[in-house]
Amino acid sequence: MEEAVARPAGPARGARGAAGGGAGQAVRPVALGDVRAEAVARLSTGIGELDRVLGGGVVPGSLVLIGGSPGIGKSTLTTMALAHLAASGRRTLYVSAEESAAQIKLRAERLSSAHALQIPTIAETDLATVLATLEREKPDVCVIDSVQTLHSTALSGAPGSVGQVREVAGEIMRVAKTHAIAVLLVGHVTKEGALAGPRVLEHLVDCVLQFEGERERTYRTLRALKNRFGSTSEAGVFEMRDDGLAEVLDASARFVGEATRAPGSVVLAAMEGSRPLLVEVQALVSQSDLEIPRRVVSGIDRNRLALVLAVLARHGGVGVGTSDVFVNVVGGVRVDEPGADLAVALAVASAARGVPLADAPDAPPLACFGELGLTGELRTVAHADRRVAEARKFGLREIVTPEVGTLRAALRPLRAEHARSSDSGRAVAIR
Numbered sequence: 001m002e003e004a005v006a007r008p009a010g011p012a013r014g015a016r017g018a019a020g021g022g023a024g025q026a027v028r029p030v031a032l033g034d035v036r037a038e039a040v041a042r043l044s045t046g047i048g049e050l051d052r053v054l055g056g057g058v059v060p061g062s063l064v065l066i067g068g069s070p071g072i073g074k075s076t077l078t079t080m081a082l083a084h085l086a087a088s089g090r091r092t093l094y095v096s097a098e099e100s101a102a103q104i105k106l107r108a109e110r111l112s113s114a115h116a117l118q119i120p121t122i123a124e125t126d127l128a129t130v131l132a133t134l135e136r137e138k139p140d141v142c143v144i145d146s147v148q149t150l151h152s153t154a155l156s157g158a159p160g161s162v163g164q165v166r167e168v169a170g171e172i173m174r175v176a177k178t179h180a181i182a183v184l185l186v187g188h189v190t191k192e193g194a195l196a197g198p199r200v201l202e203h204l205v206d207c208v209l210q211f212e213g214e215r216e217r218t219y220r221t222l223r224a225l226k227n228r229f230g231s232t233s234e235a236g237v238f239e240m241r242d243d244g245l246a247e248v249l250d251a252s253a254r255f256v257g258e259a260t261r262a263p264g265s266v267v268l269a270a271m272e273g274s275r276p277l278l279v280e281v282q283a284l285v286s287q288s289d290l291e292i293p294r295r296v297v298s299g300i301d302r303n304r305l306a307l308v309l310a311v312l313a314r315h316g317g318v319g320v321g322t323s324d325v326f327v328n329v330v331g332g333v334r335v336d337e338p339g340a341d342l343a344v345a346l347a348v349a350s351a352a353r354g355v356p357l358a359d360a361p362d363a364p365p366l367a368c369f370g371e372l373g374l375t376g377e378l379r380t381v382a383h384a385d386r387r388v389a390e391a392r393k394f395g396l397r398e399i400v401t402p403e404v405g406t407l408r409a410a411l412r413p414l415r416a417e418h419a420r421s422s423d424s425g426r427a428v429a430i431r
């Protein structure tokens, strides 16, 4: 559908220069050095992990879209952020188009944050009412929960339809830019994990944050998919507790502490954005009674498992053709990086052979990282030094890195099991 009139929703307030100009009139370009831009202080949400993912806090007047699957904790996270902002003297507003005020109150009472009950709240689904409230209240920071459930009576579509979502986001952005209101827009995700609604939504906003993890698990990660004011490689780790979301600052220590060291377990030195993170990767290989054996993954890409299994069979001498294979990244963490290949390969090989990768039950677990090439070679991945340093920091002495060269060489400890007791027995690259 073509829109006849372009709304002045795009550029932020003050984006038009003073060089004059009107309909069809030429304007004089200004050198960027001469553009007046006041340095704006970012607003801290009081949640360190959230601030970091945002690039140092909320930028006043910006639009942030927070997507996540049902029950992941979007409302909890945004309520906690507003509570802190309210406590530090900011004007806040929580707009819920999903829950009644009483339900929101129940959540706020559960949170450890003492100021959660002070957040001015409206439970409203009508867009026009919300816009009018925003114009009157002019909060510094506002949460819209969610963009899919607000409804504009000017359009015929049902709430959540492409037209409605676009209209809701566009109108909220117009008002927000006019009054320099920072908006945290909560968004639903589809079954496949993509943000529901039109793609244009992602272009419209300044930041897109994805809150992911599995509802039944305690750990959740928050990462930036797009950020006009910061890096998109940052990620934050949270834990859902009965008094709200707690930042997990020592995630590596926890995951290493919980690592089983049993056959099929290995520690992956992963990168969560710019931060190294040690996670346990587990595999189970068992005889299948199905014609097409199961390949079940959690926390890694399924296609990546297929690739690793093929390389393992062809170049590693470990075939699992007729067995079911399950691979799980412990704690509900998702590792979407090629560096996870080697961990998956080692875990599966160890599970298939029934041989543990750790030296002894009381020895620290084996750590690894590296990408698998199709010819069985190990390929280097980014930040090798930081991964090794993180593993060392948590007492993991044996680290298989891409420096061992090939998958076959990386698998040697599983074959030379009898040589375990002698110090020279390990054929892994120990740095």
Ligand SMILES: Nc1ncnc2c1ncn2[C@@H]1O[C@H](COP(=O)(O)OP(=O)(O)OP(=O)(O)O)[C@@H](O)[C@H]1O
Pocket (backbone or CB within 6 Å): 068, 069, 070, 071, 072, 073, 074, 075, 076, 077, 098, 110, 215, 240, 241, 242, 243
């Ligand atoms: N008493 C409790 N103790 C521990 N965890 C709880 C408790 N109550 C709720 N939770 C957790 O909080 C989650 C719900 O959080 P929240 O309502 O913020 O999620 P949401 O992403 O906004 O969900 P929705 O998509 O339904 O809006 C639940 O899935 C559950 O994990």
Ligand SMILES: [Mg+2]
Pocket (backbone or CB within 6 Å): 074, 075, 076, 098, 145
């Ligand atoms: Mg919610």
